[in-house]
Amino acid sequence: MIDRIAIVGCGPAGLSAAIALHDAGRQVTLFEQFDQPGPVGSGLMLQPTGLAVLERWGLREAAESLGQRIDGMLGRVAPDGKVVLDINYRVLNTKKQPELYGVAIHRAALFDVLFKAVQARDIPIITGKTICASISVPNRKAANGQNQVQLIEQDGAPIEEHFDLAVDASGARSILAQASGLLRKKTQLNYGALWTTVELNDSSFDPHLLEQRYKAASVMVGVLPCGTLPGEHQKLATLFWSIKGADYAAFEAAGLDAWKQQVIEHWPAVETLLEHIEHTNQLTHATYSHHTLSRPYVPGVIFIGDAAHATSPQLGQGANMALLDAMALANAIECADNSVQAATIYAKARRAHVRFFQAASFLLTPFYQSDSYLLPKLRDTLFEPVSKLPMSDKLVTALGSGLLGNPIKTIDKQLARIKRKHIV
Numbered sequence: 001m002i003d004r005i006a007i008v009g010c011g012p013a014g015l016s017a018a019i020a021l022h023d024a025g026r027q028v029t030l031f032e033q034f035d036q037p038g039p040v041g042s043g044l045m046l047q048p049t050g051l052a053v054l055e056r057w058g059l060r061e062a063a064e065s066l067g068q069r070i071d072g073m074l075g076r077v078a079p080d081g082k083v084v085l086d087i088n089y090r091v092l093n094t095k096k097q098p099e100l101y102g103v104a105i106h107r108a109a110l111f112d113v114l115f116k117a118v119q120a121r122d123i124p125i126i127t128g129k130t131i132c133a134s135i136s137v138p139n140r141k142a143a144n145g146q147n148q149v150q151l152i153e154q155d156g157a158p159i160e161e162h163f164d165l166a167v168d169a170s171g172a173r174s175i176l177a178q179a180s181g182l183l184r185k186k187t188q189l190n191y192g193a194l195w196t197t198v199e200l201n202d203s204s205f206d207p208h209l210l211e212q213r214y215k216a217a218s219v220m221v222g223v224l225p226c227g228t229l230p231g232e233h234q235k236l237a238t239l240f241w242s243i244k245g246a247d248y249a250a251f252e253a254a255g256l257d258a259w260k261q262q263v264i265e266h267w268p269a270v271e272t273l274l275e276h277i278e279h280t281n282q283l284t285h286a287t288y289s290h291h292t293l294s295r296p297y298v299p300g301v302i303f304i305g306d307a308a309h310a311t312s313p314q315l316g317q318g319a320n321m322a323l324l325d326a327m328a329l330a331n332a333i334e335c336a337d338n339s340v341q342a343a344t345i346y347a348k349a350r351r352a353h354v355r356f357f358q359a360a361s362f363l364l365t366p367f368y369q370s371d372s373y374l375l376p377k378l379r380d381t382l383f384e385p386v387s388k389l390p391m392s393d394k395l396v397t398a399l400g401s402g403l404l405g406n407p408i409k410t411i412d413k414q415l416a417r418i419k420r421k422h423i424v
């Protein structure tokens, strides 16, 4: 029986796993490196997949009330404004699912929703603990001789309490994942982005659209209306600007006005949004890496979220994948007798979806963020007409919304099958 579970990391993956596992009747303890858990960064897209998971935990309404409904995504080439990407969730509407949409939400707002749910469940959070290793320890109380796991802090100090299982949700830079031997290849992507949150008072932006402007694949400006911060009424938007890691020093040296000029050149309408930025420290420089663990577990530890699979945010799936992982993990633990079985069930439930979206993200990102000459040409010539072909609009939207492969049905079906057969 897996009863006591340690979760490392208080990001979307860790908090949502804590909620799901607590609701499945387990004793959960969260560990976080910072003294005060909190979100870093701007808005993100909750896809229909992530929203459906939140709905199961009774948190969808709270997320939607803070976030902004997004119906689609529009990509245009700068400066002429030719549409090269036009995705609308509506094409996936069915009788069963009559209204599909995404919700853009500020990271602080999503954190608030998940953190409050953790607090309401009295789940202990132990802060100021940087976990960097786990060791297997004998469980003297267990008749079946199953081992437990002990977490070790960065300074070598062991965490006193032993657990039946540890869940690593410590993100793309996970120390446990790096030490696992499962990280075959980690690719640091050349391009990252500058991100900021600005007030959105300008009616020239459609509040229900994620809009982007591109020039080749070296320039990308995006505006994502993302709702409000908890307890506030001001509508916000996340603004992002693609930047190569190697060019960051030049951006700093040139200064804010030079950068603003460059952005306006590609998309004049954003000038009103840029007025809210007075200092470069309002811009967060995000760098992206890409990795998928060859399997998401080692004895005693299961990896979820970015620790298991990190990528660029081009497809807007990372936080949604984290929520799906948490749901699959809780299901796996519910029907497993021990941590080895739980790990196998969890890995199987998530394998196809994770591998597909990781590959899609890796292949598609260079069409939007790279120095390639050919890929953006193909994008600008082919993407829009191809998306108009019968069924391809559905396929493209299913890809953008994370629904391709129906991950929730896969997780549910697996649980039902195991329960039916009473076998693993």
Ligand SMILES: Cc1cc2nc3c(=O)[nH]c(=O)nc-3n(C[C@H](O)[C@H](O)[C@H](O)COP(=O)(O)OP(=O)(O)OC[C@H]3O[C@@H](n4cnc5c(N)ncnc54)[C@H](O)[C@@H]3O)c2cc1C
Residues within 6 Å of the ligand: 008, 009, 010, 011, 012, 013, 014, 031, 032, 033, 034, 037, 038, 041, 043, 044, 045, 046, 129, 130, 131, 132, 169, 170, 171, 172, 173, 174, 175, 193, 195, 286, 304, 305, 306, 307, 313, 315, 316, 317, 318, 319, 320, 321, 322
């Ligand atoms: C700029 C940007 C835009 C994005 N946009 C989107 C989007 O639109 N839609 C989407 O779905 N996803 C998006 N993502 C991806 C998404 O943010 C991540 O996939 C998601 O945050 C992963 O959650 P996580 O909990 O696995 O990791 P994280 O959010 O990184 O959280 C990890 C937590 O673990 C803690 N931690 C780390 N190491 C340790 C340690 N050793 N010991 C203890 N605690 C530790 C950290 O402090 C943190 O609290 C975006 C990402 C970026 C960078």
